Amino acid sequence: MKTIIIEDEKPSARRLSRLLNEIGVEVSVLLHSVEEAVNWFQNNEHPDLIFLDIQLSDGLSFEIFDVVEVKSAIIFTTAFDEYALQAFKLNSIDYLLKPIDEDELKSAVKKYQSLAPKKQKLAIDFDDIKRLLVNPVEREFKKRFTTKIGQHLKIINADEVECFYSENKGTYAATSDGRNYLLETTLENLEDDLDPKLFFRVSRKFYVNVNYIKDMVSYTNSRLQIKLIKFNEQEIIVSRERVKDFKLWLE
The missing domain is CATH 2.40.50.1020 (LytTr DNA-binding domain)
Known part of the structure; x- marks a missing residue:
């Protein structure tokens, strides 16, 4: 299983890589920006699984997919718990809220592994998610x-x-x-x-x-x-x- 991490905070990327190695998932590449990721995807075979942060140093990571078509499975790693987490749950493999919990990480990887043999790649509508990030759906919170x-x-x-x-x-x-x-x-x-x-x-x-x-x-x-x-x-x-x-x- 070829796995990469796209995360602008290098300590967070290294920590995630270490946690993945501890559960037997080897990370092939660490990328830290939209520009770096676009260049890499244009010149390399795409991975099976991406751990994707949302807000990178030079923009939202969704901008990557405006330039290149990526069919890899994606697990979000995000601090945007107030926005589109429900959309992530429905349309991606999983999401992990920072700081990443080890048990939740194991569960997300197991979920991917259960889907991968069946080639059940879930479609992600990045335009819809971007709209949610910019204009989150108004909803009632507990008063x-x-x-x-x-x-x-x-x-x-x-x-x-x-x-x-x-x-x-x-x-x-x-x-x-x-x-x-x-x-x-x-x-x-x-x-x-x-x-x-x-x-x-x-x-x-x-x-x-x-x-x-x-x-x-x-x-x-x-x-x-x-x-x-x-x-x-x-x-x-x-x-x-x-x-x-x-x-x-x-x-």
Whole structure:
């Protein structure tokens, strides 16, 4: 199986390559830009499988397919959880949300391997996905959550939550009045519920609300520390893999 990675962040590309090698998938080529990828596809035999980042240093990776016809299977590696993930799920082999989870990576590769022998290459409409990226479909996000306190149910408004976080296998909402409420959900399940204009997943443990960010401080290993108005139960650290996307989100 010939596999390539198209990813503009070289540390992320190397990490993904290492993870793939650990599960027995050898990566033939690492490409880092639209221009580099176009040149490579025009002069080389196309691979069986591509791990494709969306936003490259010189444009969206979909621009590659405006120039060359690529019939390879594609697994997206993306930080654009607020846009076209549902389209990716339907029309590609799979997508992986950064920072890439090892178990999810194994599952995506297994999914490809189950399809490959049958030559079931899924058609991807890149024009439709690009339109979704530029003009994401407006949809309703969850405006309130409920939590059980004794025999009572309490309503928590989403816009009053400074952050959602995980601790000891539980998921909590930290509100602007300084309280923390245990929710019957997981951070993964919150992905489709939270308005991406307000909330960003800075790490595996935290979603933060932009309206409650009090300060941002440089942290070790090119990371950022986020300080919220009330929440101070734990340090909130933007993982190194997410710093670039977090800064783009803020803008």
